[in-house]
Amino acid sequence: MTLTSSTDPALDAGLTQAPPSRSAGRTARRVLARVAGAVVVLWGAATVAFLAQVALPGDRATIIFNTRAGQPIERTAEELAAVNAQYGLQHPVLVQYLDYLRGLLHGDLGRSYQQYRPVTQILGEQVGSTIVLTLTAIALAWVVMVVWVTLTAGRGPRTSGLGAALDTVTAALPHYWLGILLLLLFAQRLGWFPVISDGGPVGLVLPALTLAVPLAGFMGQATRTEFERALEQPFVVSARMRGQGDLGVRLRHVLRHSALPAVTLSGWALGATISGVVVVESVFTRRGIGSVLVTAVNSQDLPIVTGVVVLVAALYVVANLVVDLVHHLLDPRLKAS
Amino acid sequence: MTTTTSAPALPRFRTRAARPWGLHVALLLTAWFAVSALWPGLLAPGDPLELHLDSALAAPGPHHLLGTDEAGRDLYSRIVHGTAPALAIGFGASLVSLALALLLGGLAALAARPVASVVDRVVEVLFSFPSLLLALLLVALLGQSALTEAVAVGVGTAPGYARMIRGQILATKSSPYVEAAVTLGHSRTRILRQHVLPNAVRPLVAVFALSVGQSIVWASSLSFLGLGVAPPSSEWGALLDAGRLYLTHAWWLTIVPGLVIVVLALTATTLGKHLQASLERNDR
DSSP states (O other): OOTTTOOOHHHHHHHTOOOOOSSHHHHHHHHHHHHHHHHHHHHHHHHHHHHHHHHSSSOHHHHHHHHHHTSOOOOOHHHHHHHHHHHTTTSOHHHHHHHHHHHHHTTOOOBOTTTSSBHHHHHHHHHHHHHHHHHHHHHHHHHHHHHHHHHHTTSHHHHHHHHHHHHHHHHHOOHHHHHHHHIIIIIIISOSSOSSOOSSHHHHHHHHHHHHHHHHHHHHHHHHHHHHHHHTSHHHHHHHHTTOOHHHHIIIIIHHHHSHHHHHHHHHHHHHHHHHHHHHHHHTTOOSHHHHHHHHHHTTOHHHHHHHHHHHHHHHHHHHHHHHHHHHHHOGGGSOO | OOOTTSOTTOHHHHHHHTOOHHHHHHHHHHHHHHHHHHOHHHHOOSOTTOOOGGGTTOOSSSSSTTOBOTTOOBHHHHHHHTHHHHHHHHHHHHHHHHHHHHHHHHHHHHSOHHHHHHHHHHHHHHHTSOHHHHHHHHHHHHOSSHHHHHHHHHHHHHHHHHHHHHHHHHHHHTSHHHHHHHHTTOOHHHHIIIIIHHHHHTHHHHHHHHHHHHHHHHHHHHHHTTOSSOTTSOOHHHHHHHHGGGTTTOTHHHHHHHHHHHHHHHHHHHHHHHHHHHHHHHHO
């Protein structure tokens, strides 16, 4: 395994993990270190979010007014002072920073410039729809990937070649393009699904599929290599000699061995899928974090933008802790003996 | 990912798969894209912005190969003429991305302890932001323009590459030939210059090819969200953004530029992978 050849950083993360621990004490220490690392990443994310808000060029109180009005208007000193007091901008930056961190600990992501409401409240209304879409998409990607790899990997040059080629092609599909294709074909032409996805499970199908197909291709690339390697292993031969059918061997033995890279990728995928979600929500006019974010970027409503950034970083960190745990469950070699 | 290390049964399969028809197609397409970018008039003699209001929103056909837009502008000409700005954003973003990645990855792998671990953490934090999100944050800060788009996409994709470069340098540092050089008593700077840096930088040629394709996809995603280059331009992302309005009447205005972007991304990926493979073969 050479690190150069893996263009996917998430894979490296999984492959450069610490060697298996030898005692329960070590495992505990490792878990603690992971949690500490996660806290540091979260703190860093919060700091980046804060710096971004400060870095917006110009006087912030004026910016807040202009964002609300949608155009630059001269404001009186009293008006500015009122906004400064409301957002705590009269304090030195360091105090503002500490206030921001303290707020985060209480689940306060700041106040929207444009909507006069707390960001937590705005995102809270939308986050459910986004999480449902993301998790459905990842689950769907797993199903598609497992079926496709099990059917095509290690079946002679032609079939595996086709399988691998399709992995590469689907992994490269931009979400907006695939989404529009599915939308035009299945919603507009055939009318099987609603054009505007809202609420119900039927409306979830096309957006989830749009996210799942490229992700399946991406995970498939990693899994296929491992799958074909595992097919050559002695334990596969011995399972076959015991009379187990081909499909049984593939599902029971080979898959378990080759699923690890994809499990590692899933944690990263949660974050990456959020990128896709922003686009997909726009294609299918679906409510969620993504549409709020795009509107906020357009109007430079930074507290919402940074709020999403912190929220997603938190999701990413939690997802990766979970992935670590699943890793241990799947691979007994990592368990303390 | 290399699988060649184990597996005795592989050779026959390898030679078959090595027939590089994919590479030939990719090279042909690269030539096409290069000509479109450098000399668009050769492939599309017409003016891409010429209006034909009588044939607005015409479907693909003999008169207009890929159809026309709402003002009767020929989509084929616009796509050919839009290659240069699209590639410029892709190259610009990749340069930003790899320069930043080289800086962060290099510091994380080579700097003295406290600096290295701080940079390590910074990369880790940046990596926890999805690429598009980081790009959107920058667009929110800097406003919309082609330059912002390139910088935003570059910064958005940099953390992943930084991690890769760091891993690469660390792997080289612990390789036998560096150990040998240390044993021979070569100075630190000489080892760095002669062994570590060349080996860490060479794979970047392949990564750059991959990155150009990816950057164009990300940049077009920004454009699709209405946060990229403004529509009068023929840049591919701008075409997408403009075509969205007519999605139900004129599918080609969105599907075709999207397809061109997919083809370019696949071309770049294929080239990158072949470069990577040949570099690895040379290493052995």
